[in-house]
Each structure stands twice: as C-alpha cells, then as structure tokens.
Amino acid sequence: MNDAKPDIDEILGTLEAGLREVLELRPLLVGIHTGGAWLAERLHGSAGFTEEMGTLDISFYRDDFTRIGINPQVRTSHLPVDIDNRHIVLVDDVLHTGRTTRAAMNVLFDYGRPRSIILAAGIERNGRELPIQPDIVGMHLRLTPSQHVKLTGPEELAFTISEKKP
Amino acid sequence: MTAVSSNLPRADLQYTSDGRLRHLLTIEHLSPETLTRILDTAEGFIDFGHREIKKVPLLRGKTVVNLFFEDSTRTRTTFEIAAKRLSADVINLNAKRLSTSKGETVLDTVRNLEAMHTDLFVVRDSQSGSAYLIAQHVPEHVSIINAGDGRHAHPTQAMLDVFTIRQHRPDFHKLSVAIVGDILHSRVARSQIHALNILGVPDIRVVAPRTLLPTEVERLGVRACTDMREGLEDVDVVMMLRLQRERMQGSLIASEQEYFNLYGLTQEKLACAKPDALVMHPGPINRGLEIASDVADGEHSVILSQVTNGIAVRMSVMAILMGGKQRPEQ
Numbered sequence: 001m002n003d004a005k006p007d008i009d010e011i012l013g014t015l016e017a018g019l020r021e022v023l024e025l026r027p028l029l030v031g032i033h034t035g036g037a038w039l040a041e042r043l044h045g046s047a048g049f050t051e052e053m054g055t056l057d058i059s060f061y062r063d064d065f066t067r068i069g070i071n072p073q074v075r076t077s078h079l080p081v082d083i084d085n086r087h088i089v090l091v092d093d094v095l096h097t098g099r100t101t102r103a104a105m106n107v108l109f110d111y112g113r114p115r116s117i118i119l120a121a122g123i124e125r126n127g128r129e130l131p132i133q134p135d136i137v138g139m140h141l142r143l144t145p146s147q148h149v150k151l152t153g154p155e156e157l158a159f160t161i162s163e164k165k166p
Numbered sequence: 167m168t169a170v171s172s173n174l175p176r177a178d179l180q181y182t183s184d185g186r187l188r189h190l191l192t193i194e195h196l197s198p199e200t201l202t203r204i205l206d207t208a209e210g211f212i213d214f215g216h217r218e219i220k221k222v223p224l225l226r227g228k229t230v231v232n233l234f235f236e237d238s239t240r241t242r243t244t245f246e247i248a249a250k251r252l253s254a255d256v257i258n259l260n261a262k263r264l265s266t267s268k269g270e271t272v273l274d275t276v277r278n279l280e281a282m283h284t285d286l287f288v289v290r291d292s293q294s295g296s297a298y299l300i301a302q303h304v305p306e307h308v309s310i311i312n313a314g315d316g317r318h319a320h321p322t323q324a325m326l327d328v329f330t331i332r333q334h335r336p337d338f339h340k341l342s343v344a345i346v347g348d349i350l351h352s353r354v355a356r357s358q359i360h361a362l363n364i365l366g367v368p369d370i371r372v373v374a375p376r377t378l379l380p381t382e383v384e385r386l387g388v389r390a391c392t393d394m395r396e397g398l399e400d401v402d403v404v405m406m407l408r409l410q411r412e413r414m415q416g417s418l419i420a421s422e423q424e425y426f427n428l429y430g431l432t433q434e435k436l437a438c439a440k441p442d443a444l445v446m447h448p449g450p451i452n453r454g455l456e457i458a459s460d461v462a463d464g465e466h467s468v469i470l471s472q473v474t475n476g477i478a479v480r481m482s483v484m485a486i487l488m489g490g491k492q493r494p495e496q
Contacts, residue, residue: 059210060211060222060223060485061222065224065490066488066489066491067490068489068490069186069486069489072207074206074207075210076210076213077210106223110217110221110222111218112218
C-alpha cells in the first residue's frame with residue numbers, strides 16, 4: 001500500500017519546523033509515554049523550548065482497561081508546572097485510532113484547564129475511530145489494517161512497519 | 167501453639183487459569199513477577215496527592231464493598247480512599263459476625279451483596295481463612311482482597327511495606343531486614359516474611375521472646391533471634407510490629423516494662439543497625455511499649471510514608487484485579 005520507509009531524521013525535522021511556528025504561544029511541551037516522550041525529548045532543545053517538558057502516562061485512562069487490564073509498565077505522569085490557562089503541545093509517536101489522544105486529553109484535564117492543546121504526531125496513519133486530527137505531523141502514512149507502525153528507542157529512534165500477527 | 171499454617175489459600179485460587187491475578191488472599195504462592203507488578207503499578211499512583219483531581223476513571227461503574235467483620239478504621243479508610251480515587255462506588259459494612267454458625271453467616275451476607283452486583287469485596291475478619299472461604303464461593307467475575315484474616319495474612323500491608331522499602335532501598339537482593347515483636351499472633355509478619363522472601367531478600371530475621379515466636383518459624387525462611395541487639399546487627403530495615411495488649415494474657419510476656427526494656431526499639435538498640443537503617447511500623451503505635459517516641463518520630467522513621475503508600479498500593483491491587491476481565495476481541 002505504501003512503500004515509503006519512515007525516515008526518523010526527516011520526521012524530526014518536519015516536527016521541529018512545525019513546533020517553531022507555535023513557539024510564540026510559549027506552550028508547554030508534553031510527551032505521551034513512551035514513544036511520544038522520546039520524540040518530545042529530542043525536539044525539546046532543537047525546537048527551542050526552554051521550560052522543562054512534561055510526560056503523561058495514560059494507562060489509567062485507557063478505554064480498553066476492562067478488556068485487557070492495566071499496562072504492566074505504568075510510568076508516572078509528570079507535569080512540571082500548573083497547566084491552568086497554558087497552551088500545551090501534546091506529542092505522540094503515532095496517531096492511529098485517536099484513543100490514546102482522547103485518554104491523554106482526559107489526563108490533562110484532571111491536572112487543570114489548559115488554554116489550548118496542539119497535537120503533534122510523529123506519524124499520522126489512517127484508521128481513526130474518533131474525531132481527532134493532528135496539528136503538526138512528521139509524516140503521513142497509509143497502511144493496511146493489518147499493518148502496524150511502531151517507534152523503537154530510546155537511544156536510537158526508528159519507526160518500523162510490521163504485519164500484525166494473524 | 168500452632169506452627170505455620172499451610173492449609174489455607176492455595177495458589178490456584180488466586181490466579182485464573184490463564185495466569186491473571188483474580189484474588190489477593192495471601193502473599194504466599196504469588197510469583198515475584200506479580201509482586202513486582204503490584205509495586206510498579208503503585209508507583210504510577212504515588213503522585214496523585216499533587217493533582218487537581220485526585221481520581222482516575224479505571225473502576226468507574228464498579229462496586230466495591232468493604233466487608234469488615236473486625237473493626238479497623240485505618241485499614242478500612244485507606245481501602246475506601248483507594249477505591250474512590252479509582253472512581254468506584256464504595257459501600258462500607260461493619261458486619262460484626264454472629265457468634266453461632268459463623269461460616270453460614272458470612273456466606274449469606276456475601277450472597278446478599280453479590281445479588282446487588284458487587285464487583286470486589288475487601289474482607290477483614292478476626293478468623294483466619296474468611297477471605298479464602300468467600301473467594302471459594304463467589305462467581306467468576308467477583309474478586310476478593312484479604313484485608314487481614316486472623317493470624318493468617320494481611321497481604322496489602324506487606325505490599326505497602328515492601329513498596330516503602332523499595333523507595334529507599336531499590337535492590338532487595340542486598341538487604342538485611344529484622345521483623346521485631348509478636349511474630350506468633352501477627353498476620354502482618356507472616357505476609358511480610360513471604361513478600362521479602364519472594365522478592366529475594368537474603369537475610370530476614372525475626373526478633374521476639376521465645377513465647378512470641380511460632381514453633382518452627384525457621385521453616386518460613388527466616389532466622390529467629392531472641393536477643394534484640396543480635397537481631398538488629400547491621401540490618402538495613404527494622405520492621406516493628408504492634409504488640410496487642412489483649413493478646414498478651416497467659417504469661418506470654420513478663421510485664422510491659424520488661425518487654426520494652428528487652429524488645430522496645432530505642433535509639434540505643436537502633437544503633438546496632440546500619441547508620442541509615444529504616445524504621446517501620448504498621449500502626450497504630452504503642453509508644454513506650456514496642457517503640458520509643460523519639461524513634462517513632464525520628465529521622466530513621468518512614469512510618470508516615472507507609473500510610474501514604476498504603477493508598478497507592480491498594481489502588482494498584484484493585485486496578486490489577488479488576489482489569490482485563492474480558493478476553494481480547496481479536
């Protein structure tokens with residue numbers, strides 16, 4: 001369906017350019033565990049953020065909890081400042097169904113009331129199940145429903161596409 | 167005096183056939199992976215106190231019943247807070263048991279509550295094995311947490327204790343731990359010993375007068391000491407137990423004063439432990455009986471963190487038991 005192999009440097013470059021355009025809002029950079037946090041860490045300095053970044057773990061907000069249980073690797077959410085009335089840039093590695101973004105927004109609203117949330121995704125792929133769209137995208141990718149794209153890291157970041165097990 | 171009871175919960179009742187933790191009745195027979203998972207998940211609930219909204223939606227729509235046949239305001243309250251922070255509906259029942267036909271009464275009570283679609287029972291009883299009995303009779307979707315049964319087990323207390331230890335001493339494989347006090351009657355001590363053993367603590371000592379040590383206590387994987395200084399020598403952690411005065415009849419101890427002189431934790435005795443040793447106590451404290459006030463409130467004490475951690479650990483256990491009940495769709 002799509003033979004283009006995601007190039008991590010290109011993706012980071014495109015995201016960085018997009019982030020620079022919103023810097024004047026003085027937004028707080030927040031990465032979603034784990035892949036989004038890795039991307040946010042890379043982009044934090046290069047895109048010109050000076051304030052400490054935040055991280056979110058959405059394990060406690062997932063809508064498939066009853067079905068699959070709690071993520072065995074829960075990480076702590078950390079927001080360094082009060083987010084009330086702040087612009088937030090939310091970073092995720094892959095935007096697919098939109099359910100992770102939905103959960104992440106719920107987490108944020110339990111910490112406070114942000115002024116706005118800007119969504120940055122390393123890869124935007126097809127398969128949305130909720131009305132959620134990204135504002136900043138590293139790469140658009142069209143995959144078959146059986147294909148899966150994943151960010152590996154954190155030392156060396158790479159996106160890999162694989163076939164889901166039948 | 168009974169030796170270590172092994173006729174109570176079996177491993178197969180706590181896990182489902184596909185290896186998911188279904189009930190928490192005792193620490194015994196749990197895998198190191200299960201314990202580590204409870205601790206890791208609790209880590210995620212620790213910073214909750216700092217949030218604007220101290221709640222997550224994990225157990226929304228679930229009903230948790232605190233079924234307490236034995237009074238315990240403190241334990242009940244932490245379970246209640248834990249369940250509420252997970253957005254569950256919580257009902258507290260102080261179900262003081264009738265003295266006759268005990269088993270029937272417990273099960274009848276539970277059947278009634280089950281008919282109201284309860285998802286999780288937190289059970290406390292002065293009789294060993296109550297939580298196990300209930301777990302044997304509830305339908306598949308219902309989970310049980312043992313919040314203390316007789317002299318048998320108090321698994322969430324042990325988990326919050328090892329969680330507190332891990333916050334300060336991340337590597338269990340290097341630790342020396344002393345548990346001091348009424349080992350004989352203590353469900354807390356039993357659960358602590360199992361947890362420490364499963365997590366790989368190489369040196370576990372129990373320190374008590376001979377009258378307060380179970381026979382063959384060594385079979386639990388501990389070293390017994392009747393001398394406090396020997397027991398505390400170079401330990402990293404001192405876990406004190408509450409001495410329950412009502413259980414000290416029949417000459418188990420000569421007098422409270424003598425007990426304090428020999429086994430009460432004072433600065434002087436604590437000096438036998440490592441200089442940065444942690445002092446723990448499950449509460450409520452009998453100041454001047456098992457522990458001196460200046461030690462309980464001193465720099466080594468992590469007693470109040472234990473209380474805070476108790477909520478996170480109980481949230482973790484509830485979340486693990488209640489999650490993943492349906493099989494994946496694909």
